[in-house]
Amino acid sequence: MAEHFPAGFLWGVATAAYQVEGAAREDGRGLSIWDVFAHTPGKVTHGDTGDIACDQYHRLEADLDLLVELGIPAYRFSVAWPRIMPAGHGAVNQRGLDYYSRLVDGLLARNITPMLTLYHWDLPQALQEVGGWTNRATAGYFADYATVVYRALGDRVPFWITLNEPWCSAFVGHLEGRHAPGWQDEAAALAATHHLLLAHGQGVQALRAAGAAEGVGITLNLAWNVPTSDDPADVAAAQRLDGNQNRLFLDPLFHARYPADMLAHYAPVSDFGFVQAGDLATIAAPLDFLGINYYEKHVVQADPTDPTRGALVLPPTGPLTSVGNGSDPDGLRELLVRVSQDYTPIPLYVTESGAAFYDYVNPTDRVTDTERIAYLDVHFRAAHQALAQGVDLRGYFVWSYLDNFEWAMGYAQRYGLVFIEFGTQRRIPKQSALWYRQVIQRNALE
Numbered sequence: 001m002a003e004h005f006p007a008g009f010l011w012g013v014a015t016a017a018y019q020v021e022g023a024a025r026e027d028g029r030g031l032s033i034w035d036v037f038a039h040t041p042g043k044v045t046h047g048d049t050g051d052i053a054c055d056q057y058h059r060l061e062a063d064l065d066l067l068v069e070l071g072i073p074a075y076r077f078s079v080a081w082p083r084i085m086p087a088g089h090g091a092v093n094q095r096g097l098d099y100y101s102r103l104v105d106g107l108l109a110r111n112i113t114p115m116l117t118l119y120h121w122d123l124p125q126a127l128q129e130v131g132g133w134t135n136r137a138t139a140g141y142f143a144d145y146a147t148v149v150y151r152a153l154g155d156r157v158p159f160w161i162t163l164n165e166p167w168c169s170a171f172v173g174h175l176e177g178r179h180a181p182g183w184q185d186e187a188a189a190l191a192a193t194h195h196l197l198l199a200h201g202q203g204v205q206a207l208r209a210a211g212a213a214e215g216v217g218i219t220l221n222l223a224w225n226v227p228t229s230d231d232p233a234d235v236a237a238a239q240r241l242d243g244n245q246n247r248l249f250l251d252p253l254f255h256a257r258y259p260a261d262m263l264a265h266y267a268p269v270s271d272f273g274f275v276q277a278g279d280l281a282t283i284a285a286p287l288d289f290l291g292i293n294y295y296e297k298h299v300v301q302a303d304p305t306d307p308t309r310g311a312l313v314l315p316p317t318g319p320l321t322s323v324g325n326g327s328d329p330d331g332l333r334e335l336l337v338r339v340s341q342d343y344t345p346i347p348l349y350v351t352e353s354g355a356a357f358y359d360y361v362n363p364t365d366r367v368t369d370t371e372r373i374a375y376l377d378v379h380f381r382a383a384h385q386a387l388a389q390g391v392d393l394r395g396y397f398v399w400s401y402l403d404n405f406e407w408a409m410g411y412a413q414r415y416g417l418v419f420i421e422f423g424t425q426r427r428i429p430k431q432s433a434l435w436y437r438q439v440i441q442r443n444a445l446e
């Protein structure tokens, strides 16, 4: 029996500016923390950078035409803050706005719905030099930037996502050091968390003031954490990971408070003195939708040797993706149900879900990525089950449209529905892209 999705369910694909655009030094774009990080020896596999990436900046029309050919109804992209405000605040670079205006017009002319993310990790380097996300002022600059972008594109873009995955910006960037700015400082990660959330809240205020009566949201990457046993130590470890990655963001956004267990857990490193009166009310301003990115279930074991959260994520079992993730669609269903039951009744979108595999172009010039089809199929089914359980899920965006710059893993990992031959920039739709087109046409799974 076919599993049908509701009429109007929004199917799409997603990308982010630094991962696909290239043209890193063109038309007045300023430097971002990722330009600096990627150009620092040893930070990215093979020394790859986003200087050229998929060259979408120069190949925009062809990439938009390919979306039509693949039958994609919605495109989630991000705006590069340093293209719009090269110094992070102050002077606006009109050529940057013009590029995104062309992108949005190009989508609308092709009947493709734009979903815009304001911040997908490419902080202007000039702001990093005065503390980046550990500096409270960055939140205010973000709100100014949001106003500028909304004034330019607000009449044409129906979906506005303030931040993509603030957990990664805060913790992968400031504690693990695997992402820009590459710090390893837990107190800094916590300050960054708060200032990112504050930027979101002030950004929402700015968007509303500029006229966004609807279509404003944020995207969180949530993980499903389950203890490996019912030993209380394992249960507590799973709770800590859940607290760090999920509740540290969901609670302030939807309950206007930081979780008590996280405040207690982090007390030795931070007193959360960066939280000022009124901040939590700003952060918890009503939203119109929530984006959820889902990639991982964590099976968690207590680990007293882990200095940060006393937890070990056990290696996943079963078939693995090329970045070593398992395929755990149940986690997606569980998260969607949990968020809608415990946090918010607003519409949800899966704003990213996908997998990297060792794709290659075979002698008949095809990419037969059957693993990706299987992965997407079971995750779409999980989304369908969540709908059946009453979740107000409105759409699903596959990560990613194109193979692209996968941050610290450079071009070594391929998440795209479309294969990119990076030397020539040739685009080759994978079998999964053709399969996805059929899912979208039928609005159903076979």
Ligand code: IFM
Binding pocket: 016, 019, 165, 293, 352, 399, 406, 407, 415
């Ligand atoms: O490529 C990233 C994306 O930028 C944010 N979410 C996860 C993806 C895959 O790692």
